[in-house]
């Protein structure tokens with residue numbers, strides 16, 4: 443009786459010891475990486491690329507309504523978010539000047555993913571602005587995401603770079619990026635094929651935001667009303683452009699969703715050309731399907747307006 447009790451106790455001790463030993467072994471729990479995207483265009487591209495990925499959680503940094511961050515200064519709240527992030531996804535091409543501040547704060551080891559790293563930069567139209575003759579120091583156009591073709595490149599870059607941090611989700615990231623890039627390339631190809639049939643390909647853009655889109659679609663920029671996003675349109679410049687464009691008649695004036703259409707209409711009324719406002723991905727919906735839906739709607743609206751212009 444005593445002996446069997448001893449054996450039972452011994453068995454319990456052995457079992458307990460084994461359990462303790464098991465607990466001491468490192469438990470492999472997949473770490474969920476916190477991915478912060480600076481602005482809506484890269485937030486939506488990242489949401490699309492990471493849809494269904496188990497180890498990535500995507501959040502936006504700037505509010506959905508922030509628009510281009512050319513003059514944006516990070517708030518203490520933004521810095522706190524960045525401090526908790528594992529990866530910061532940005533457009534790059536100096537679209538977010540505040541990245542210098544982030545690099546200073548988080549040091550050289552912090553993972554900043556530049557989505558436009560593989561985009562071939564377009565020289566800024568304002569560098570040789572024919573209406574004013576002014577030359578200003580802006581190296582490259584920093585709005586590649588408006589062009590579906592460049593957005594496709596960015597989606598592939600995001601997937602490739604996120605895979606380096608999250609190898610477990612590689613297959614899903616690659617499949618999402620391939621599908622999105624193919625759909626965006628199809629939008630661009632369709633638009634370019636349509637533009638090729640037009641007798642006049644000249645358009646006026648309200649700002650440089652359409653630079654990549656115009657180039658990739660085969661459209662020719664006759665003028666840019668406001669060469670920099672922080673400028674305003676002066677009466678003198680409007681008069682010069684009006685005189686120029688009465689001779690060099692464009693098919694359409696493209697306004698962007700960040701601007702009041704009144705600015706472009708002031709010119710449109712003078713030269714008798716229609717104005718259309720397009721979504722530039724800097725505002726709109728947030729979600730994994732938002733980027734592609736907005737690109738498709740933008741291309742359809744542009745085709746419709748160009749068709750009406752002839």
Ligand SMILES: [Zn+2]
Pocket residue numbers: 510511512585651671
């Ligand atoms: Zn801008």
